[in-house]
Amino acid sequence: MMQTPQPDTEPRALQRQVFQLKMLLDVLTEVSGSETFSRMLDGVLSIFVGTFGASGGAAFWFDEAEGTWRLAANRHLSEERMREVKAWLEGAGGERQQPHVFASGALLSLPVRARGQTVGVIGLGRKLTRQPYSEEDQRLLTAALQQVSLAVEKSRLLELTQLKDEFLSRTTHELRNPLIAIEGYLELALKEPEAVSEENRHRFIATALESAHRLHRRVDDMLNVTRLELGREELLCKPLDLRAFLLQVTDEFKPLLKEKRMKLRRKFTASPTVKADAERLHQVVTNLLSNAVKYSPSRSTITVVLTTKQREAVVGVQDEGIGLSREDQRRIFEKFFRSDTVRLRNIEGTGLGLTIAKSLVELHGGRIWAESAGEGKGSAFYCSLPLL
Amino acid sequence: MAEPFTARVRLATYVVDLSGIMDKFAEEEMMHAYEMVAARGAKRILLNFAGVPEASSAGLAILIALLRETQERGQQLGLFNVNAHLSQLFEMIGLLDYVSIYETEEQALAEVA
Numbered sequence: 001m002m003q004t005p006q007p008d009t010e011p012r013a014l015q016r017q018v019f020q021l022k023m024l025l026d027v028l029t030e031v032s033g034s035e036t037f038s039r040m041l042d043g044v045l046s047i048f049v050g051t052f053g054a055s056g057g058a059a060f061w062f063d064e065a066e067g068t069w070r071l072a073a074n075r076h077l078s079e080e081r082m083r084e085v086k087a088w089l090e091g092a093g094g095e096r097q098q099p100h101v102f103a104s105g106a107l108l109s110l111p112v113r114a115r116g117q118t119v120g121v122i123g124l125g126r127k128l129t130r131q132p133y134s135e136e137d138q139r140l141l142t143a144a145l146q147q148v149s150l151a152v153e154k155s156r157l158l159e160l161t162q163l164k165d166e167f168l169s170r171t172t173h174e175l176r177n178p179l180i181a182i183e184g185y186l187e188l189a190l191k192e193p194e195a196v197s198e199e200n201r202h203r204f205i206a207t208a209l210e211s212a213h214r215l216h217r218r219v220d221d222m223l224n225v226t227r228l229e230l231g232r233e234e235l236l237c238k239p240l241d242l243r244a245f246l247l248q249v250t251d252e253f254k255p256l257l258k259e260k261r262m263k264l265r266r267k268f269t270a271s272p273t274v275k276a277d278a279e280r281l282h283q284v285v286t287n288l289l290s291n292a293v294k295y296s297p298s299r300s301t302i303t304v305v306l307t308t309k310q311r312e313a314v315v316g317v318q319d320e321g322i323g324l325s326r327e328d329q330r331r332i333f334e335k336f337f338r339s340d341t342v343r344l345r346n347i348e349g350t351g352l353g354l355t356i357a358k359s360l361v362e363l364h365g366g367r368i369w370a371e372s373a374g375e376g377k378g379s380a381f382y383c384s385l386p387l388l
Numbered sequence: 389m390a391e392p393f394t395a396r397v398r399l400a401t402y403v404v405d406l407s408g409i410m411d412k413f414a415e416e417e418m419m420h421a422y423e424m425v426a427a428r429g430a431k432r433i434l435l436n437f438a439g440v441p442e443a444s445s446a447g448l449a450i451l452i453a454l455l456r457e458t459q460e461r462g463q464q465l466g467l468f469n470v471n472a473h474l475s476q477l478f479e480m481i482g483l484l485d486y487v488s489i490y491e492t493e494e495q496a497l498a499e500v501a
Contacts, residue, residue, distance in 0.1 A: 015476065015480065016480055019445075019477070019480065022445070023445055026444065026445055026446070043412060043446065045449075046412060046445070046446040046449040046450075047444075047445045047446055047449070048445075049445075049448075049449040049452060050444070050445035050446055050447065050448030050449035050450075050451075050452065050481070051445040051448070051481075052481070053448070053452065053480070053481025053482045053483065054452070055452070055456070056452075056456065075449060075453060076452070076453055076456045127481075127482060128452070128481060128482030128483060128485060128486065129481070129482030129485070130482070130485075131482075
C-alpha cells in the first residue's frame with residue numbers, strides 16, 4: 001500500500017510538488033475541454049510526459065470488438081517499450097488493476113479503470129533525470145487518471161442519452177404512423193355504403209387491423225424492456241423438446257416466407273431437451289426469424305440450425321441479408337441501437353427486439369451472439385441454452 | 389603577445405526565435421519551425437526563449453519531443469535567453485542533462501560547436 005508522503009520543505013522540492021499538483025488541474029482542463037476522445041488522450045499523455053520529464057509515453061485502449069489492445073496515442077515511446085507494455089497487458093495473471101514499475105525502471109504502466117474494469121493503460125518511458133518513478137508519482141498519476149475514467153463514463157452516458165433521445169423521436173414516429181393508418185382506413189371503411197364497395201371496406205378494415213397489430217407489437221417491446229430491466233420478468237420453465245419446438249416456430253413463418261419468396265432450410269443435427277419457458281423462447285426465435293426476413297432480399301434462403309456443443313444446445317438463424325459490420329456486431333444487442341445501414345434504408349424498428357432477446361436468453365442461463373462476414377454478406381444469430 | 393588570428397566557419401547553425409506561452413497550442417508552430425531548419429540541413433539548433441515567459445507541462449512535452457527528434461537525427465540543441473523560472477522547470481524535469489542553456493545568443497553561438 002502506498003504511503004502518504006511527508007511534505008518536503010526544501011524550496012526545490014516544494015516547487016516540484018506544486019508543479020506536479022498543477023498537473024491535476026491541467027488534466028482536468030484537458031479532460032473537460034477536449035473535443036474528441038483521442039485528443040483528450042493525447043493531451044493527457046503530453047501533460048504526464050512534460051510533468052515528469054518522461055522520455056516518451058503511449059496510451060493503449062481495449063478494442064472490445066477485436067478483443068485486443070490498440071495503440072490510442074503515442075508521444076515518442078520507443079517500439080521496444082511499447083512492446084513491453086503490451087506484453088504486460090496481455091500477460092498471464094488476469095486483469096491489470098494497479099500501476100506497475102518495470103524492473104528496468106525504464107517504464108511505468110498505469111491502468112485506466114472505468115465501468116469496473118481496465119479499459120486503457122498509459123505507459124510512460126524513463127524519466128530524463130533517470131530517477132525511478134516514486135510511489136508519490138504513481139499516486140498523483142493515478143489520481144489524474146481518475147479524471148480520465150470519469151470522462152470515459154461521461155462519454156458513455158452522453159452516448160446513452162443521445163440514443164434515448166433518438167429512440168424517443170423514432171418511437172413517437174413509429175407509434176404515430178400506425179395510428180394515422182388506423183384512423184385513415186377506419187374513416188374510409190365507415191363511409192356511406194354507396195361510396196365504398198364491400199370488398200374495399202373489408203380491405204380497409206384488414207389494413208387498419210394490421211396497423212393495430214403493429215402498434216401493439218411496438219408497445220409490447222417497450223413494456224418488455226422495462227419489465228426485464230426492472231427484473232420483473234419471471235420464467236415458467238419446463239422441459240422442452242427443442243427440435244419439435246423449432247419445427248413449430250419455423251412452420252409459423254412459412255406463409256410470410258412464401259409471401260416474400262424466401263426459402264427456409266432446417267439443419268437440425270440434434271434433438272436436445274432444455275428447460276425453458278416456451279412462450280419466452282418463442283419470442284426470442286420469432287425475433288431472430290423476423291429480423292432475418294426483414295433484412296434479407298427476396299428469393300434468399302434463411303437457414304435455421306439446431307445442434308449441441310458440450311453441455312449446450314445451440315440454435316442459429318442464418319440469412320443472406322445486409323450483414324453486419326464489426327462495430328454493428330459489437331453493439332447489435334445494445335438497447336436502442338440501430339446500425340447505419342438500417343437507418344439509411346429507413347427500415348422500421350425500435351432497436352429493442354435483440355435487447356429483449358438477449359435478456360430473455362440470459363434469463364434462461366444461456367448466451368446470444370451475432371456473426372457476420374461483413375456488410376452485405378449475411379448474418380447469423382446464435383443462442384445457446386444449457387442442456388437439461 | 390596578441391592572440392593568434394582564427395577564422396571559424398559555422399555552417400548549419402540555426403536560431404529559432406520563440407514568442408508566447410509555450411503550451412499545447414505551441415506544438416504545431418514549434419515543430420513546423422524545427423522541420424523547416426531540419427530540412428535545410430541544420431546540425432545545430434538554438435532556441436531563443438527571450439519571448440517565452442511561461443511553459444505548461446504540455447509545452448515541456450513539446451521540448452522533450454524536440455530533444456528526441458534532434459537526438460535521433462544527430463543534431464545539437466541549445467537554449468538561450470531562458471528566464472529563471474523556466475530554467476528551474478527545465479532542470480527539474482532533467483532536460484538540462486541533455487541540453488545546455490546559454491545566457492545570450494552570442495554566448496550560445498560561441499559555445500555551440
